[in-house]
Amino acid sequence: MKSLVLEKKDDLSLRDFPEIDRQEEILGPRDVRIKLHTVGICGSDVHYYTHGRIGPFVIEEPMILGHEGAGTVIETGAEVTGLSIGDRVCMEPGVPDPNSRAARLGIYNVDPAVRFWATPPVHGILRPTCVHPEAFTFKLPDNVSFAEGAMVEPLAVGVHAATKARVKPGDIGVVMGAGPIGLVTALSALAAGCARIYVSDLAEKKLEIAQSLNPAIIPVNIANDDLVARVMKDTDGWGADVVWEATGSPKAAATVFEPLAPGGCVVMIGGQAEPISYDAGAAMIREARVENIFRYAHVFPRCVAMLSSGAIDIKPLITRTFDFGDSVEAFEVAASAPPADVKMQIILPQ
Structure with missing residues (x-):
């Protein structure tokens, strides 16, 4: 065989x-x-x-x-x-x-x-x-x-990432990266209670798919739009409650605190081949909580249940x-x- x-x-x-x-x-x-x-x-x-x-x-x-x-x-x-x-x-x-x-x-x-x-x-x-x-x-x-x-396997990563963020009903989220993991994270965050999710990427086709998934997903093409400015404008200068980094790009990871609200949470999903810069000052003045995930645990039955019920498509x-x-x-x-x-x-x- x-x-x-x-x-x-x-x-x-x-x-x-x-x-x-x-x-x-x-x-x-x-x-x-x-x-x-x-x-x-x-x-x-x-x-x-x-x-x-x-x-x-x-x-x-x-x-x-x-x-x-x-x-x-x-x-x-x-x-x-x-x-x-x-x-x-x-x-x-x-x-x-x-x-x-x-x-x-x-x-x-x-x-x-x-x-x-x-x-x-x-x-x-x-x-x-x-x-x-x-x-x-x-x-x-x-x-x-x-x-x-x-x-279910990639979805499990998104559900684990949403769980680690401790999403609360009505939270505003940002997902950096519209690849498979970024998009399942956006869907998981909405299922967990986020009111809306900004998804950023350079690939317009992927952003079109992101937008089609749910009216609460707002695509941001960072080639011609400023993600931080957009989030701050829409939140009266406060920022997002949760930022998920799902690009694996050192350049993107260096900016994770910029759209984050005071007291917010950053969840690092994308794997980094080398050490990345970390703006400790930006994290400190926000008293940001930073979470890291490695694959997932205890979420497969939840993923299957959500697919079956239609909570996530x-x-x-x-x-x-x-x-x-x-x-x-x-x-x-x-x-x-x-x-x-x-x-x-x-x-x-x-």
């Missing part, structure tokens, strides 16, 4: 990968075997493809890509009680050591021993089947599609799909960063 394998930097192949079949031949008592249906292409997947590493995680051996997935349970372990063969599911890709200190404190996402799909040396799920613990596999309601199920973010046989081309397209695309997904043979 073929898998999408990152052989090394800039080298992808669609080929048989017998090593993964041997690793997952035996099903653990609390595991389920899942036939993959839809897998999203994440920015981290693309970054491994184009750079061969993310921080300390380096591609040293061939690795299967993909960690945003949904599929169907085709086998269950002897002690599995909450899932059955035929259930449609999405999967949380990071599995911690349940006995670690981080897991026991409830912050399992920062467990140094967490095994996360498509993070070296752990293989991802752009392949026909995978084995996963029942505890990190979540049943999809009938009205949530496989495509939406594969979006992420379907407009899925802008292009590819057949599994075209996976290499899909990554080439994703690496070119088309300005009109937000989330690309790959559909596996059924």
Whole structure:
């Protein structure tokens, strides 16, 4: 059975990968075997493809890509009680050591021993089947599609970011960056109670998508509009209650306090490859609270529930799909960063 394998930097192949079949031949008592249906292409997947590493995680051996997935349970372990063969599911890709200190404190996402799909040396799920613990596999309601199920993983980042901000009903928010994570953060912030969200970016097409998601989203193209001036004008000079930085750009991150109201909160989402400048004075005079997030924890069931109820609609973010046989081309397209695309997904043979 073929898998999408990152052989090394800039080298992808669609080929048989017998090593993964041997690793997952035996099903653990609390595991389920899942036939993959839809897998999203994440920015981290693309970054491994184009750079061969993310921080300390380096591609040293061939690795299967993909960690945003949904599929169907085709086998269950002897002690599995909450899932059955035929259930449609999405999967949380990071599995911690349940006995670690981080897991026991409830912050399992920062467990140094967490095994996360498509993070070296752990293989991802752009392949026909995978084995996963029942505890990190979540049943999809009938009205949530496989495509939406594969979006639960990025949505979880936005929900975690909104949760860390402690959003209050009526808050005004700013999201820097209209990529997939920025847009799911904007939707999550609105679902959490924000009255309106300013979303800034340079890509007009992405901002058009942002505006179409909800009338409470106000797009700001920073190529020809001053984000800070716009926010200050609309808030009588007070500023936004929460600013989410979702660009990963040092230039953008250096300005996070400028549109922030006194007593406000900044949430750093976008990953930074190098240390960034931090205006301690600007933070101090606002008595700003700064939060950082790393992936997510305890939010997958909330995301599924919101998709099912209609509280969040992420379907407009899925802008292009590819057949599994075209996976290499899909990554080439994703690496070119088309300005009109937000989330690309790959559909596996059924």
